[in-house]
Amino acid sequence: MTSPFNFTPESYRIKTIEKIELKPRAYREKRIGEVGYNVFMLDIDDIFIDLLTDSGTSAMSDEQWAAMLTTKQAYAGSNSYRLLDRAVKEIFGFEHFVPTHQGRAAEHILFSTIITKEGQYVPNNTHFDTTEANVMYKKGIPMNLPVEEAYQPGKVSDFKGNMDTNKLENFINEKGPENIPVVMLTITNNTVGGQPVSMKNIRKVSEIAHDHKIPMFLDACRFAENAFFIKEREPGYRDKTIREIVKEEFSYADGCTFSGKKEALTNIGGMLCTRDKELYEKFRNLLVVIEGFPTYGGMACRELAAMAVGLHESTDYDYQKARHAQIEFLADSLDKQGVPIVKPAGGHAVYVDGKEFLPHLTPDKFPAQSLTAQLYIESGIRAVELGNSCFGKTGDDGNFIPAKLDLMRLAIPRRRYTISHLAYVADSVVELYEQRDQITGLKRVYAPKLLGHFLSRFEPIPKNI
């Protein structure tokens, strides 16, 4: 008998549950209007299935909760710091680290320390919005150098998250290595669809940076998901363990920023790691001023303990396999019905192409944002826009410069939802796709200068305008 399903089952079972409720459509329509069509402003109880982010939304394991309970809270010298220190050494292989309350605090400390002059450049495959904002906050210039196919959502290719190494080489030669304090590489590349970076690319970027005596740092938020892709897709890695691949990824870097809210499987936390003792001392001094004492950083000690356990759990092959299977299930369900998505599916989310979904809306009508708002109205699902609202700019002439990609991200929180939740999501997006010509655009009426999409407000544009 052939099974109608072909699921890889989740590698865990449910021990504690949280009730969720689908509010009536009229309520959802009213709420989204009240919050200016910005889903960040909704309350959690307004939402049925929350795919806003995979960050800080993981369900923690019994072992993480146990470690949180048994660790001792201490201002200095906590045992959870020792636990995390051991995990960082074992899994990442970095000698030094400072714990921060989340990834952007690590970015803030890194760029505050190494950007020493206004106008210095930071190349990256693609900056995440907080990374870009932190570079700019220190008056640096963020520069995105992804491979061309990163901007071709429909093109299927194994490592669309890669950096274009020719562009990097030319960029360093043009601007001068003395004007580039660090080369960053984001694994996986969230902004272009959670796409992986190959080991070959990590190695090459590292070589180029080091040839010019520039340090190379990873934005390592999704280091283990990236390793899973390398195992599945890159020649020579199939028989290696996730742990071995992870170790190799980090071996090419001089340090990393890390948001524990992703692959430490925790609800808060981050780290800034380095091999360089002098740099570590600078990080540590600034940490004390803005985050806290080095053995707790910006966290309660129990959170360090949960991170240490979570780092081990995220490098478990069975867990990664089941996680990727969930994402592939959603991506395939949408793709089969013709919904335009970024292909292949990324490591933490499925990205719907707003431009292709709503071709009747011009970029200044924020197609992906409009789609996100409508998805909430129709089905109580919260996605997020990563496109014109998040990455669009205003030119010197005051004109709107759209982002290269206008995407709606359906981020899959780790260990939180089941396949049947994702089937509901797939059905809801497909239904919306069938009525796509009814979806009207949005007008942005407010946006702060930095990280505009968190706080922006929109108004609906009436039909036929």
Ligand SMILES: Cc1ncc(COP(=O)(O)O)c(C=O)c1O
């Ligand atoms: C690639 C990347 N870098 C940095 C960050 C910032 O991390 P945090 O939200 O913990 O500040 C994120 C968060 O989503 C991210 O995806």
